[in-house]
Amino acid sequence: MKKLLSSSQMQEADSYTIKREAISSTALMERAAAAFVEVFSADFPDKEKSIAILCGQGNNGGDGLAIARLLNLAGYQHISVSLINFGTKQSEDYAHNLALLEQTDVAITPVLLPAALKGLTADLIIDAILGSGLHKPLTGKYAELASLLNDLNKPIVAVDVPTGFPGEGPVDQPYLGIKAELAITFQRPKINFFFPESAVALNSFKVVDIGLDEDFIARQESYWKLNDALTVKSRQNFTHKGTYGHALIVAGNTTTMGAALLAARGCLRVGAGLTTVCLPQSGLIALNTSLPEVMALPRSENLDLEAFEKYTSIAIGPGLGTAAASEEILANLLSLKKPLVLDADALTLLADRPDLFAAVPHQSMLTPHLKEFDRLFGDHQNWWARVETAKKQAFERQLIIVLKNQYTFICLPDGEIYINQTGNPGMASGGMGDVLTGTITGLLAQSYTAADAARLAVYIHGKAGDELAKNSFAISASQLADEIPKVMKGLTG
Numbered sequence: 001m002k003k004l005l006s007s008s009q010m011q012e013a014d015s016y017t018i019k020r021e022a023i024s025s026t027a028l029m030e031r032a033a034a035a036f037v038e039v040f041s042a043d044f045p046d047k048e049k050s051i052a053i054l055c056g057q058g059n060n061g062g063d064g065l066a067i068a069r070l071l072n073l074a075g076y077q078h079i080s081v082s083l084i085n086f087g088t089k090q091s092e093d094y095a096h097n098l099a100l101l102e103q104t105d106v107a108i109t110p111v112l113l114p115a116a117l118k119g120l121t122a123d124l125i126i127d128a129i130l131g132s133g134l135h136k137p138l139t140g141k142y143a144e145l146a147s148l149l150n151d152l153n154k155p156i157v158a159v160d161v162p163t164g165f166p167g168e169g170p171v172d173q174p175y176l177g178i179k180a181e182l183a184i185t186f187q188r189p190k191i192n193f194f195f196p197e198s199a200v201a202l203n204s205f206k207v208v209d210i211g212l213d214e215d216f217i218a219r220q221e222s223y224w225k226l227n228d229a230l231t232v233k234s235r236q237n238f239t240h241k242g243t244y245g246h247a248l249i250v251a252g253n254t255t256t257m258g259a260a261l262l263a264a265r266g267c268l269r270v271g272a273g274l275t276t277v278c279l280p281q282s283g284l285i286a287l288n289t290s291l292p293e294v295m296a297l298p299r300s301e302n303l304d305l306e307a308f309e310k311y312t313s314i315a316i317g318p319g320l321g322t323a324a325a326s327e328e329i330l331a332n333l334l335s336l337k338k339p340l341v342l343d344a345d346a347l348t349l350l351a352d353r354p355d356l357f358a359a360v361p362h363q364s365m366l367t368p369h370l371k372e373f374d375r376l377f378g379d380h381q382n383w384w385a386r387v388e389t390a391k392k393q394a395f396e397r398q399l400i401i402v403l404k405n406q407y408t409f410i411c412l413p414d415g416e417i418y419i420n421q422t423g424n425p426g427m428a429s430g431g432m433g434d435v436l437t438g439t440i441t442g443l444l445a446q447s448y449t450a451a452d453a454a455r456l457a458v459y460i461h462g463k464a465g466d467e468l469a470k471n472s473f474a475i476s477a478s479q480l481a482d483e484i485p486k487v488m489k490g491l492t493g
């Protein structure tokens with residue numbers, strides 16, 4: 001499990017590594033430049049292309065100078081370096097690398113005004129102007145330069161982080177920094193790369209290891225973590241369906257029966273011993289036809305609450321509808337005082353009934369998308385604020401909040417936030433969330449803790465999508481559910 005640190009904490013990791021390994025800061029910069037060049041040259045192998053490297057005067061600029069020297073050494077034929085000198089102080093490592101570059105045949109031009117780069121003709125730009133040392137939004141000449149470079153419509157590869165993009169915290173609107181095609185970042189992604197607001201600053205990022213002290217990073221206080229794969233418990237001899245739990249999914253309505261079926265499919269495919277769907281009578285034929293393994297509990301019957309005691313895990317919400325009958329069944333389930341998985345219409349109902357929301361048992365899980373989240377907790381100006389609310393609410397209510405997005409945030413009751421990296425835009429289609437709810441419920445049935453079930457389900461769900469995306473343009477929710485057993489098998493310990 002990798003922690004993500006703030007920019008200032010990463011600088012401490014730099015300093016610690018320098019002290020601990022007794023390596024000089026210039027040697028660490030050299031390592032960073034070499035790691036950048038390795039990835040860059042694999043992605044941009046054409047050595048005939050002209051490359052303009054723009055270097056500020058801090059350590060980000062120092063990286064740029066070292067990169068220029070190493071690319072030149074690697075045989076890139078047309079490298080030019082612009083020294084962006086808008087009056088900031090030169091760092092020592094910048095000065096060191098400038099002296100080294102001056103001994104090569106790379107063309108170096110000082111730039112005192114942004115307009116000097118108006119006619120830049122290079123095929124590609126490397127942005128090493130400002131990196132993680134950024135401490136306020138761009139203004140003046142820097143903002144002017146960023147705008148001019150963006151308008152050139154050339155591919156830009158950023159060193160560590162696009163100039164002007166903050167590693168963490170809300171991104172100012174409008175964003176005035178550089179828009180990069182790719183950011184090659186050091187040791188860890190910046191926390192903000194996972195927020196939708198990063199779309200204005202980068203299309204993709206790659207992380208390169210520069211050998212910073214991992215033990216030091218692990219010791220730092222940070223609630224941000226990457227959601228690595230958890231080990232899936234293997235199936236033991238002499239076990240039976242009872243060993244793997246009985247999941248109940250309360251879902252579906254006349255025109256939204258598919259949601260119930262998809263949730264059931266996720267639950268079944270992730271390996272629940274038994275799956276029952278509590279759905280309207282009108283859904284029985286569809287259920288029996290499409291998922292004969294799944295049992296039905298028709299919702300038209302007078303539901304005996306005691307009967308619910310036998311289930312190992314219970315989810316409510318996908319396609320449920322928000323009519324009075326749905327509200328009643330939600331209230332009844334909450335009165336059992338057992339943790340629930342609450343999704344979709346169940347969340348909409350909770351948003352209108354603070355009394356019911358207050359009765360949600362600890363360790364229950366909410367799986368909202370953006371709109372459902374804001375309905376529950378109010379509008380948010382940006383994703384940073386939204387995730388902060390999720391963290392606070394998960395802690396105060398002792399819930400697990402799975403805030404769904406391209407990179408889903410899993411907020412745990414202890415205040416930790418796991419960021420999931422699996423998944424892709426091919427999965428942006430109806431029913432995906434229903435499958436996720438089923439997958440979580442199926443893992444809970446198999447006795448995973450709530451936190452592990454959330455983390456593993458989100459990981460597996462995205463990974464299944466990633467596997468399918470290798471050969472598919474768009475991915476359907478049913479297809480995704482059917483891919484889950486393969487992913488589970490691959491993660492089995």
Ligand SMILES: NC(=O)C1=CN([C@@H]2O[C@H](COP(=O)(O)OP(=O)(O)OC[C@H]3O[C@@H](n4cnc5c(N)ncnc54)[C@H](O)[C@@H]3O)[C@@H](O)[C@H]2O)[C@@H](O)CC1
Binds near residue numbers: 032056133160186
């Ligand atoms: N030893 C290290 O610390 C390492 C640092 N590395 C590089 O160093 C970078 C960080 O370097 P620095 O800390 O020198 O900082 P930067 O090079 O990012 O910034 C340089 C200067 O810009 C000024 N500045 C900040 N925000 C500004 C704004 N909005 N407008 C105008 N000026 C502004 C700051 O006063 C700072 O002195 C990383 O992004 C990475 O590229 C890598 O070489 C790895 C090792």
